[in-house]
Amino acid sequence: xxxxxxxxxxxxxxxxxxxxxxxxxxxxxxxxxxxxxxxxxxxxxxxxxxxxxxxxxxxxxxxxxxxxxxxxxxxxxxxxxxxxxxxxxxxxxxxxxxxxxxxxxxxxxxxxxxxxxxxxxxxxxxxxxxxxxxxxxxxxxxxxxxxxxxxxxxxxxxxxxxxxxxxxxxxxxxxxxxxxxxxxxxxxxxxxxxxxxxxxxxxxxxxxxxxxxxxxxxxxxxxxxxxxxxxxxxxxxxxxxxxxxxxxxxxxxxxxxxxxxxxxxxxxxxxxxxxxxxxxxxxxxxxxxxxxxxxxxxxxxxxxxxxxxxxxxxxxxxxxxxxxxxx
Amino acid sequence: xxxxxxxxxxxxxxxxxxxxxxxxxxxxxxxxxxxxxxxxxxxxxxxxxxxxxxxxxxxxxxxxxxxxxxxxxxxxxxxxxxxxxxxxxxxxxxxxxxxxxxxxxxxxxxxxxxxxxxxxxxxxxxxxxxxxxxxxxxxxxxxxxxxxxxxxxxxxxxxxxxxxxxxxxxxxxxxxxxxxxxxxxxxxxxxxxxxxxxxxxxxxxxxxxxxxxxxxxxxxxxxxxxxxxxxxxxxxxxxxxxxxxxxxxxxxxxxxxxx
Numbered sequence: 001x002x003x004x005x006x007x008x009x010x011x012x013x014x015x016x017x018x019x020x021x022x023x024x025x026x027x028x029x030x031x032x033x034x035x036x037x038x039x040x041x042x043x044x045x046x047x048x049x050x051x052x053x054x055x056x057x058x059x060x061x062x063x064x065x066x067x068x069x070x071x072x073x074x075x076x077x078x079x080x081x082x083x084x085x086x087x088x089x090x091x092x093x094x095x096x097x098x099x100x101x102x103x104x105x106x107x108x109x110x111x112x113x114x115x116x117x118x119x120x121x122x123x124x125x126x127x128x129x130x131x132x133x134x135x136x137x138x139x140x141x142x143x144x145x146x147x148x149x150x151x152x153x154x155x156x157x158x159x160x161x162x163x164x165x166x167x168x169x170x171x172x173x174x175x176x177x178x179x180x181x182x183x184x185x186x187x188x189x190x191x192x193x194x195x196x197x198x199x200x201x202x203x204x205x206x207x208x209x210x211x212x213x214x215x216x217x218x219x220x221x222x223x224x225x226x227x228x229x230x231x232x233x234x235x236x237x238x239x240x241x242x243x244x245x246x247x248x249x250x251x252x253x254x255x256x257x258x259x260x261x262x263x264x265x266x267x268x269x270x271x272x273x274x275x276x277x278x279x280x281x282x283x284x285x286x287x288x289x290x291x292x293x294x295x296x297x298x299x300x301x302x303x304x305x306x307x308x309x310x311x312x313x314x315x316x317x318x319x320x321x322x323x324x325x326x327x
Numbered sequence: 328x329x330x331x332x333x334x335x336x337x338x339x340x341x342x343x344x345x346x347x348x349x350x351x352x353x354x355x356x357x358x359x360x361x362x363x364x365x366x367x368x369x370x371x372x373x374x375x376x377x378x379x380x381x382x383x384x385x386x387x388x389x390x391x392x393x394x395x396x397x398x399x400x401x402x403x404x405x406x407x408x409x410x411x412x413x414x415x416x417x418x419x420x421x422x423x424x425x426x427x428x429x430x431x432x433x434x435x436x437x438x439x440x441x442x443x444x445x446x447x448x449x450x451x452x453x454x455x456x457x458x459x460x461x462x463x464x465x466x467x468x469x470x471x472x473x474x475x476x477x478x479x480x481x482x483x484x485x486x487x488x489x490x491x492x493x494x495x496x497x498x499x500x501x502x503x504x505x506x507x508x509x510x511x512x513x514x515x516x517x518x519x520x521x522x523x524x525x526x527x528x529x530x531x532x533x534x535x536x537x538x539x540x541x542x543x544x545x546x547x548x549x550x551x552x553x554x555x556x557x558x559x560x561x562x563x564x565x566x567x568x569x570x571x572x573x574x575x576x577x578x579x580x581x582x583x584x585x586x
C-alpha cells in the first residue's frame with residue numbers, strides 16, 4: 001500500500017509537470033491537446049539534457065534521481081508562475097473544464113477503454129520477454145549499489161565501463177535514480193508506473209494525429225478504439241513494436257516506436273499543412289525526447305522526419321507539375 | 328545491394344511477415360478506396376509508405392549499418408513500422424463506409440483470422456506479484472539472501488536467470504541469458520558444460536556440477552526438483568537451504584567455505 005502512494009506521487013508529479021508546462025504554450029480553446037503534447041516533449045527533453053550531463057559525470061544514482069526530481073518540480077513551479085502571470089493557466093484550465101463538459105459519449109468510451117487497458121496491464125498482467133532482463137538488472141543494480149553502472153547486468157560480474165548506449169540514452173538510470181529517491185523497487189516503477197504514463201500518452205498522440213485528418217470526433221474515437229483492440233490482439237513482440245505496446249510499454253524502443261513516431265508525424269503535419277515554422281522546435285524536442293528512451297531514436301527520428309519531408313517535397317513538386325501541364 | 332535485398336527478404340519472409348504483407352495490401356486498399364475516411368487518411372498513408380521506402384528498405388542505410396557492425400540493429404528498425412495503425416485505419420474506414428452489423432462481423436472475423444498466431448497470448452502472463460516477475464525467482468532470491476553465507480554466487484537454470492537478477496541484483500550468476508554472458512569467460516568450455524547439464528541434459532552429471540561449483544567459489548546451486556535424487560547433492564558436501572514448488576536450493580557447507 002505504501003508503494004502505491006509512492007507510485008501515485010511519481011505519476012502525479014510527472015503529469016503535473018507536463019500539464020503545467022503545456023499550459024505555458026496554451027494558445028486557444030481548440031489547442032488543449034496540442035499544449036499537453038508540447039509540454040510532454042519539452043519536459044522529457046529537459047530531463048534528457050540534464051540527465052545526460054549527470055550520467056556522463058558519473059554521479060551517484062541517488063544524486064541523479066534527486067537532481068531530476070528537483071528539475072521536474074522546479075519546472076512545475078516555474079511553469080506555474082509563468083503561466084499564471086501570462087494568464088494562460090486560468091484560460092487553460094477553464095478550457096479544460098469546458099471541454100470536459102462538452103465530452104461526448106463516444107469520447108468517454110474511448111477514454112474509458114484506454115484507461116481500462118492501462119489499469120488492467122498495470123495491476124494484473126506482465127510479459128515474459130527475455131530482453132527485459134538487461135534493462136531491469138541495470139536499473140536494479142544502480143538502485144541497490146548507488147552506482148550508475150557497476151556490474152554486468154546478466155551475471156553481476158564486476159564491470160566499470162558503462163555501455164555508450166546507456167550514456168546516450170539514460171532512461172533506465174533516471175528511473176533507477178527516481179526509484180532510489182522514492183525508495184521503491186525500480187521493477188515496480190517500470191512495470192507499473194511507466195505503464196500508467198506511456199499507454200495514455202501513446203493514444204493521446206495518435207488521437208492528435210487522427211484529429212489532423214478528420215474533424216469528426218466519432219471517427220477519431222472509433223479509430224482509437226480499434227487501434228486499442230489491434231494492439232491487444234497483436235500480443236507478439238517480434239518484428240513490430242506496435243505489437244509490444246500493451247506488453248512492454250516501459251521499454252525504450254517501444255516508447256520511441258509508439259509515441260515518438262506519431263508525435264513527429266503530428267508536428268510535421270503542423271509545419272507543412274498549417275505553415276507554422278515554430279513546430280520545428282517541437283520536432284527537435286521530440287527527437288531529443290526519443291533519444292532519452294532509446295538510442296535508436298537518435299537515428300530513426302531524423303530519418304522519419306526526412307522521409308516525411310521527402311513526401312511533402314514530392315507532393316509539392318507533383319502539384320506544381322500538374323498545374324504546369326494544365327497551363 | 329544484394330545484401331539488403333536478401334536481408335529484407337529474410338526478415339519479411341521468415342519472421343512471421345504476413346502481418347507486413349497484410350499491411351501492404353491494406354495500404355494499397357486505403358490508397359485506392361473511395362471511402363470518405365480512407366480518403367482523409369490518404370495523406371497519412373502516403374507518409375507511412377514513404378517512410379517504409381526511405382527508412383525501412385534503404386540499401387544505403389543497411390550498408391552503413393553493416394560497416395558499423397550494426398546490421399542486426401538495422402533489422403530492429405522494422406519494429407517501427409506502424410502495422411497496427413495501418414490495420415486500424417483500414418478497418419475504421421471499412422466500418423464507416425459499409426455501416427452494417429454483418430460488415431462489422433466479417434471484418435472483425437477476417438482481421439482476427441489474419442493476425443492470429445498460435446503463439447498469441449502466450450507471453451501475456453498473469454502477474455504473480457507487484458514486481459511482475461516469476462514468483463519462484465523471488466522466493467529463491469529471498470532464500471539465498473536470507474542465508475548467512477557471504478558470497479551470493481549462484482548457478483541457476485536458464486528460466487530463473489531471466490528474473491532473479493532483476494529482482495535481487497546482489498545475486499551473481501554463473502551464466503546469463505542463453506549462456507551468452509558468462510561470469511568467468513575464461514572457463515567457457517566448463518561453463519558450457521554446466522549450462523548443458525543444468526538446462527538440457529535430462530540426467531545431469533551431478534558430480535561435475537557439484538565439484539566445479541565448489542572449485543570456482545560459487546556457493547549456491549538451484550536444481551529442478553525432478554533432476555536430482557534426494558541425498559545426491561549432499562554427497563558432494565552441499566546442504567539444502569530451501570525449496571519452492573519446482574526447485575531446490577543447495578548451498579556449499581559452511582566448513583567447506585571456511586566461514
